[in-house]
Amino acid sequence: MRPILLQGHERSLTQIKFNPEGDLLFSCSKDHVINVWFAHNGERLGTYDGHNGTVWSIDVDSQSRFMISGSADNTLRLWSIQDGKCLYKWEFPTAVKRVAFSEDDEQIVCVTEQRMGYQGAIRVFNINRDGDGTDQPKEPTSFFNPIGSKAVVCAFAQTPNLIITGHESGKIALFDAKTGDEVLNNERAHMDVVTDLQLSTDRSYFITSSKDKTARIHDTRTLMVIKTFTTETPLNSAALAPLKPYVLLGGGQDAMSVTTTSLRQGKFETRFWHKIFEEEVGRVKGHFGPVNTIAVSPRGDCYASGGEDGFVRVHHFDESYFRAKPYGDLEIED
Known part of the structure; x- marks a missing residue:
């Protein structure tokens, strides 16, 4: 798999995302810029x-009409993907750490940082999709502060009006988007901060990664841990490969302690694990620093990783990846 190296950022990557068709790749970074790339070339x-x-x-x-972004400049912004215009801007007292659309595109959720006397908060906004998108409600439809450990990642669950959150303590919880009540939680989902949360295509299960060196697959309804993938390095991101039983994990020691270790030791690879058997099946090297974010194309034909080194690497899977029989001779029907 010869990677395509995307050089468009001057500082480390924070998140990358494919659009649902899988033909566009979006990347954002600490250099204040959001880029969009063609995934195929x-x-x-x-x-x-x-x-x-x-x-x-x-x-x-x-x-692929609207994009939302959350930033350390304390704003949440709505963009027109087609012409790159900022359609609307919401301002908050603290930084926006995570944003997500609901399945029907009617709502967005964002998590804001706990800082300077402000509690960490979760806000849900309705999105007005009529017209050119510049006429948006200024106030959130719901706003609540999770009690206890602060939320760091969030997404809409498969049930309408439920939000999944991952917390600094390693807890995972379900909140009612309308009332802000905690419906369910798993306090011991991870032992350290949850660094990423990505849903399966049908949102019936999701994967989280954590600094406790594990990634776990959870059931969306019960929050039960279904599978655990244990590595020897803190993880920053975990993604599910559609159409194949693989999960992709990325991480590495933080930049502070990297200088004292060799590249081999830093474990800056993207690691492929078998989703069912919980066994590692492959690694892809390349980044000169921790892998901060991983995304797999919804088509299942390629994946991208963004690193602390400021590069995005896009890998298109070889023929052998599609020919491989991850279940032995068993044929799985979609």
Whole structure:
């Protein structure tokens, strides 16, 4: 798999995201810029300029019409994907760490940082999809502060009006988006901060990664841990490969302790694990620093990783990947 190296950021990557068709790849970074690329050849299509702080998180709606971004400049922004215009801007007292669209694109959720006397908060906004998208409600439809450990990642669950959150303590919880009540939680989902949360295509299960060196697959309804993948390095990101029983994990020691270890020791690889058997099946090297974010194309034909080194690497899977029989001779029907 010869990677395509995308050089469009000057600082470390914070999140990368494919659009639902899998033909566009969005990347955001600490250099305040959001880029969009063609996934098949790595050509840069454009940039979304406007933030003046680290862009922590981005998400794209199911029609590839709108994108949302959350940044350290304390704003949440709505963008037109087609022409790169910022359509609307919400301002908060603290940084926006994570953003996500609901399945029907009607709502967005964002997590804001706990800082300077402000509690960490979760806000849900309705999105007005009529017209050009510039007419948006200023106030959130719901706003609540999770009690206890602060939320760091979030997403809409498969049941309407439920939000999944991952917390600094390693807890995973389900909140009612309307009332802000905690419906269910798993306090011991991880032993350390949850660094990433990605849903399966049908949202019936999701994978989380954590600094406790594990990634886990959970059932969305019960929050039960279904599978655990244990590594020897803190993980920053975990993704599910569609159409194949693989999970992709990325991480590495933080940049502070990297200088004291060799590249081999730093474990800066993307690691493939078998989703069912919980066994590692392969590694892909390449980054010169921790892998901060991983995304797999919804088509299942390629994946991308973004590193602390400021590069995005896009790998298109070889023929052998599609020919491999991960279940032995058993044929799995979609």
